Amino acid sequence: MAEYANDVLVTADWVEDHLDQFQSDDPEYRLVEVDVDTEAYEDEHAPGAIGFNWETQLQDQTQRDILEKDDFEDLLGSHGITEDSTVVLYGDNSNWFAAYAYWQFKYYGHDDVRLLDGGRDYWLENDYPTTDEVPEFPSQDYDAGGPRESIRAYREDVENAIDRGVPLVDVRSPEEYSGEVLAPPGLQETAQRGGHIPGAKNISWAAVTNDDGTFKTRDELEELYAEEGIDGEGTTVAYCRIGERSSVAWFALHELLGYEDTVNYDGSWTEWGNLVDAPIETGEAE
Numbered sequence: 001m002a003e004y005a006n007d008v009l010v011t012a013d014w015v016e017d018h019l020d021q022f023q024s025d026d027p028e029y030r031l032v033e034v035d036v037d038t039e040a041y042e043d044e045h046a047p048g049a050i051g052f053n054w055e056t057q058l059q060d061q062t063q064r065d066i067l068e069k070d071d072f073e074d075l076l077g078s079h080g081i082t083e084d085s086t087v088v089l090y091g092d093n094s095n096w097f098a099a100y101a102y103w104q105f106k107y108y109g110h111d112d113v114r115l116l117d118g119g120r121d122y123w124l125e126n127d128y129p130t131t132d133e134v135p136e137f138p139s140q141d142y143d144a145g146g147p148r149e150s151i152r153a154y155r156e157d158v159e160n161a162i163d164r165g166v167p168l169v170d171v172r173s174p175e176e177y178s179g180e181v182l183a184p185p186g187l188q189e190t191a192q193r194g195g196h197i198p199g200a201k202n203i204s205w206a207a208v209t210n211d212d213g214t215f216k217t218r219d220e221l222e223e224l225y226a227e228e229g230i231d232g233e234g235t236t237v238a239y240c241r242i243g244e245r246s247s248v249a250w251f252a253l254h255e256l257l258g259y260e261d262t263v264n265y266d267g268s269w270t271e272w273g274n275l276v277d278a279p280i281e282t283g284e285a286e
Contacts, residue, residue: 108144
């Protein structure tokens with residue numbers, strides 16, 4: 001993994017080699033599966049893995065926002081995680097929601113957090129060990145840092161990005177980008193209008209991963225973004241529908257390529273497409 005800018009990916013073999021530590025009451029290592037619902041986790045998961053429901057546990061249920069700092073601290077501490085733990089995250093859909101959790105961990109200053117390359121599907125399809133036992137770890141005191149606003153974009157930042165010609169990366173499907181559909185099939189949370197933020201480039205989140213869900217090489221990622229004029233010079237804003245797919249792109253740009261000025265607009269299209277008088281473009285990418 002040394003070819004990437006940061007040592008933030010671990011292989012399935014590495015996780016398997018550390019399963020004893022992930023199952024220990026010692027909080028030095030913690031493994032967390034993050035999904036949009038936890039039914040699959042309840043059926044089987046990596047031994048020692050804690051299960052987080054992205055929708056109900058990593059989101060403020062009133063504000064439709066990331067957790068407040070004290071709620072984040074309570075969630076992690078209650079599952080035996082400290083701010084010094086080495087936390088490995090993985091999940092379904094090639095780590096959509098695990099990448100969002102990773103970004104939230106970084107937002108609150110957790111230094112040693114990593115993604116399992118390939119996510120849940122890779123772990124299962126390659127016959128790594130699983131269990132249906134839910135671990136119970138002693139509670140810990142978690143002291144969050146941050147928030148690190150340098151990795152997050154808000155509505156005002158996007159408005160400024162449009163005015164300044166800052167690169168915007170829309171990681172949704174071409175059909176969502178063009179305005180043909182408002183959300184992927186079967187997903188309910190949506191917006192009043194379809195389309196994309198003016199000037200945004202449509203570079204799918206899936207373009208950064210291989211068929212097995214593992215991330216492409218650094219050279220491949222650099223080439224992918226360079227084709228759209230994104231080379232790490234200046235700020236880049238990533239967005240999707242609710243902020244989870246754009247977290248995958250943010251991870252590739254900020255963590256793997258080391259493009260430090262990349263930010264995630266987690267309000268994404270659910271916010272922008274519902275705003276009164278917000279500028280919107282429709283049609284296919286050029």
